[in-house]
Amino acid sequence: MFDEDLIAKAETLLATLRARKLMLATAESCTGGLIAGVLTEIAGSSDVVERGFVTYSNEAKTELIGVPAEMIATHGAVSKEVALAMAAGALAHSRADIAVAVTGVAGPGGGSAAKPVGLVHLAAERRGRPPIHRECRFGEIGRHGIRMATIAVALEMVDGLARV
Secondary structure (H helix, E strand, O other), X not given: OOOHHHHHHHHHHHHHHXXXXXXXXXXXOOOOOHHHHHHHOOOXXXXXXXXXXXXXXXXXXXXXXXXXXXXXXHHOOOOHHHHHHHHHHHHHOOOOOEEEEEEEOOOXXXXXXXXXXXXXXXXXXXXXXXXXXXXXXXXXOOHHHHHHHHHHHHHHHHHHHHOO
């Protein structure tokens, strides 16, 4: 399911988190748990992967991690605001030190002119530090391609926060 490059990135991230004694939580929409999946593909990951939230529906975002329904209604589920709220919510509802969140349009349908297929908002937050956000426009590289590219960016973001 995951290519060797993605597994290598996950192994490196796990080693970084482990060395710094940091725990990670994920809040995933368009990746459907695959960020947690690639990390837990590696034996021994349980010492740094604290939990994962698959919040595919708007209701799940609200019920599981506290994203305000009004925020989703105002900005849409695929937005910077919601991604940041997802990361904050994952931290608030876990014992993790760092959380990463993703929400996007993986396609092949569901896109619009304003939010095309391949648009993904990612957010990561480390307790006590300001959150970070990235907007990626991967284009129509296929559902699998968008999800794998999103995972790679998410791992990079967490790695950056783990090293500060």
